[in-house]
Amino acid sequence: MIETQHKEVWLVDDDAIHNMALEILIRKTNKVYQVQAFTQASEALEHLKSRVDSGETPPAFLFLDLNMNEMNGWEFLESYAYFPTPFKKQINVFMLSSSVSQSDRNRAVEIPDVYDFIIKPLTHHSLQTILV
C-alpha cells in the first residue's frame, strides 16, 4: 500500500479525453486529491524541475502515457532519471499505454523510477487500490 501524505496527482498524456476521464475517475474515488493534467511531457518536466528548485513537495502520483508526440514517455523518463533520488522517492510513477505490447511492459518494469505499468483503460477499481 502506498502511503499518501500528499494529495496531488499529475497526469501526463497528450490525449485530452483520457485526461478528462481519468480526472473524473480519480474524483470518484472520494479521496481528496488535486489533479493536474499535462498534454505535453516537456511541460510536466518543467514543473517538476521547478518543484525541485523551490523545495515544494512533488506530486504523490504521476501517470505517464507512453505514446506521445514531441516527447514520449520513454524520453520523459530519460530526463527524469537525473532528478535527485530523495525527490523521486516521493513520487509514484505509473506508466500508462493503450498498446498491449509485452515488450513495452518488459522495458518499463526495468526502469527503477517506474512503479508499475498499466494498460489503458485504468478502471475505478484499480485506482481505488493505487490511490490510498
Next chain:
Amino acid sequence: MNSSFHVIDMNKIAHQVLGVSPEQLRDKSITDVYKIHDSDKREVSVEEIYQNYQSGNGTDGNFRFTLLEDEYDEVIVHLNFVAVEKENVIEKDAFVFLAIKNVTSEFESHLELKKREEQFRLIFENSPAGICFYDLEGTIIQVNDEFSFILGSSRERLVGLNMIRDLKNKEVITQVQKSLEKKLGFYEGYYSSVSSNKTTFVRCFFNPVLGDRNEFIGGVCLLNDLTEAQRDKKRIEYLYANLNALVESSQDYVFAIDRDGNYLYFNSKHVELFKQIGGVESINLGDNVFDFLPKNEDVELSKKRLREIFDGKSLHYKRSILLDNKLRHFTVSMNPVTTQEDEIIAVSIFMRDITKEHEANTRIKLNEQLLNSVTSNLTEAVYRSSKEDGIIYANDAFYSMFGYSKEEAINDKELYLFYENPGSRTSFLNEIDENLKVSNREMQLKRKDGSRFWALLNVSKIRADEKDYYDGVITDITERKRNDTQIKESEESYKKLFENASEPIYIIDESYSFVDLNAAACKMYGATNAELIGKKPPFATDLELNNPILIKDMLKKAFKGVPQNNVIYGKRITGEIFPQKLRLQKSTYFGKTVLIAFVEDITQIKKQEDERNRMIQDLTRQNRDLQHFSYVISHDLRAPVANILSLTSIFEMADLDAVTQNKIINGLQQSASILDKTIRDLNEVLSVRNDIHAQKEFIKFSDIMLSVQTGLTRQIMQSNAQITYNFDEVDGMFSIQAYLNSIFFNLVSNAIKYRSPERTPEIHVVSRRKLGKIEIEFHDNGLGLDLEKFSKKLFDIYQRFHTHVEGRGLGLYLVKTQVESLSGTIEVKSKLGLGSVFTVIFAHD
C-alpha cells in the same frame, strides 16, 4: 817424340856419311844398324844422345857409328838435333832432324857447304812451322813467312826485335833465355803478338843453334799454330763431357766390359742397380762384372753371351728382376764396341727399366677389355671417327643400329651412308668443330635399308696423337619420338578443348600478363586474342569493387600452388565493369610457370543476387515498418477504444452531475470520431502497400506540379506562397501516378503548412540526374526542424512536431511509404528557423 828413333828419311849427305842407302835404313832404328859410341868410347843409344843434348850435358857431339854387319866400317860423325813437326800430326809429336856431319874426313868442300845452306834455306822457307833465328842477345835475325803469318806481323817488324827485352810474355822470355843457355825451351799456350796484337794458341820450341865449328851462335824458334787443334781438343773434351753427362743422366743402366768381363765404363745408375741386386758396395774400373753377379744368375749364359758379342753379334732381350719384392722389367741391349779398324775391344750393355711401360701396357690391355665389354653391351651406338678415315671404332650396337657390316661401315670414309644427305654431315661436323661438342642433338639418320630413324647424338671432338677424332654416342629415340608425337597430339586436343570451352579460360605468366586466352575469354573482354596477349587482365580499379592488395595476394598465393577462388570485378574493353568468379590454378605452359584462370562472368547472377539482396533489404525494412505500423495502429486504435471504455464505465456510475455527463458524452463522441479517422488512415496506408504492383507509366514532373498547385489553390492563396520549379535536367520518369502525386502533394502542402510566420513562404522544386539516379529536391524557407531531436521519428506514423497547426502526423509517413514502394529513398536537411530541404531519390527508371 819418336822414342825408337826410326829413320824416316835421309838426305844424300847422310847417305854418303853413313854409307848406307835410305832403303837399308827406312823404318829401322839407327841402333838396328849401328853401334854408337860417344867420344868417351862408351856405347850409347840415340835416345841417350838426344836426352843429353836436350839437357845440355852432351859431350862434344862427336860419335862413332859402327855398322853392326861390319865392325870395321865405321864413321865418326857430328850430330846435331833439330826437332821438326811433321805436318798435321800433332799427337805423334816431332821427329828429330839429325844433322850428320862426317868428321872422319878432313875434307870439307866449300861447295858442299853451299849446298847445305841451300837445303837449309828450302826447309826454312817451306817449313809448315814458323821458324825464327835469333842471336845470342835474343834479337831476331830472320823469320820465315809462316812465322810472320802465325803471329800476324810482317817480317820487317819482327826482324830486329829483341825477344828478351821487347816481349811481354814472361814465360816465353824464360824459355828463350833457356835456349840461350844451350837448353831446350818450350812453350805451349796463348800468345799475343807484341807487334800485331794477334792472339794465337801456339806451341814453340826454343833450341840453341851451334855454328859450323860447334860454336854457340844463337837460337831457333819453331812455332806452330795450334788454334785449330786446340779447338778440336776442346770439342772432344766437350763431346766426352756431354756424352758422359748424357749417359749419367740417362734412365738407362750403362756399362762396358772387355772380353774378360772387366769394367771399362759404367754409369752411376748401373752401380745403384748392382748395389740393389748384388749387394755390391762399390765398383771400380777394372773390377770384373762376374764377381758381382747374384748367385742365382746363370754366369755361364752371361759369359756365352759376352763371347757372342765379341763374335760380332748384337743381343737384345728382356729381363725381369725381383727388386724389393717387386718385379721389375728391363730391356737389355748388348753391342760390340769397335775401333776404327773394326776391332772389337769391348761390349757395351744398356739396360732400361720398362716396369712402368709394362704396367701401363697391362693397364691399357685391361682398359681395352673393359671398354670392349662395356661398349658391346650398350644399346647405344658408340663410335670414334675422323674426317679422313671415317669410322675408326664402333661397337656392335653401332653396326646393328645402322645395319651395316663392320667392313661396309669402315669403307665409307665419308660417313655419308649414315646421314640423310652429305650436307647434313658437313654442317654437323662444322658445328662440332666450332663448339668442340654437340649435345643431345636430335637428327634423322639413315639405315642400310634406306629407312630413316630419329637419333639423339652426343659428339665430342677429341685431339689425340696430333689428330682430330669425333667420339660419339647415338641413341635410337624412335620410341621416344613416337611418345612425343602422342604428347603433342594430346596437347593439341587439350588446346582444342581450351579453345572451344564455353567457359572463359585464360593463361597468365609470372609477370601477370596474358599468355593465351580462349575464344570465350576474348569474347568476355570484348577484344581479340592478339589485342590482349602480353597485357594484364583488366580489373576494375574502383576501390569499392576490387581491393588491389587482395588481388595481388590472390595471384601470389596461386603461384605458390594454392588454388584461388574469388569474386572480383573485371573490366571489358568498353570500360564496362562486370563481376566475375575467378578460379586460379597453377600450371605449366610450354615449360613456363603460369596460372590458368577459369572465369565465370557472373553479371547476370550478380544482378539477380543484387536484386535478391535488395528485395531482402526491402522486405526487412517493410517488415520493420509493418511491425512499427502494427504497434502504432494497436496503440492508436486502442487509445480511443480505451477512452470509450473508460468513459462508459464512468457513465454507469451514480451521482454524475450534468456538466460531467456532458463532458463524458463529448468525450465519447470525440473518441468515436478519432477511431473512425484512424481506421480511414489505416485504409489509406494499407492501400499504398497494396498498390505496389500497379502499372507504371511515364509521368512528367511539371504535370504533377500543376495538379498539386491546383489542389492546394486555397492554401497557396491564404499563405501567399511562391512556388517555383526547375525540371530542365530531368522532367519525368516511369512511375505510379497516384504515388508520385501524393509525394509531391504532401511535401508541398507540408512546406506551406509549416511556413514561417515571419516571411512569405518560398517553395522551390528541382530535379537532377545524379549517379544514375533521379533526385527531386523540395526547398522551403519555413520553420525548419531540429533534426537532432526528431530525425529518427520524422517519417514515423502519427508523429507531429508542430502542434500549433492541424495535422494527424500521417503525411510524411505516407510519403516515405510511397517513396519506398517506388524503390526510392527520402532524406531531409533542415535548420530550425531557416527552412528544410526534402530530397526524394529514385533509382533510374
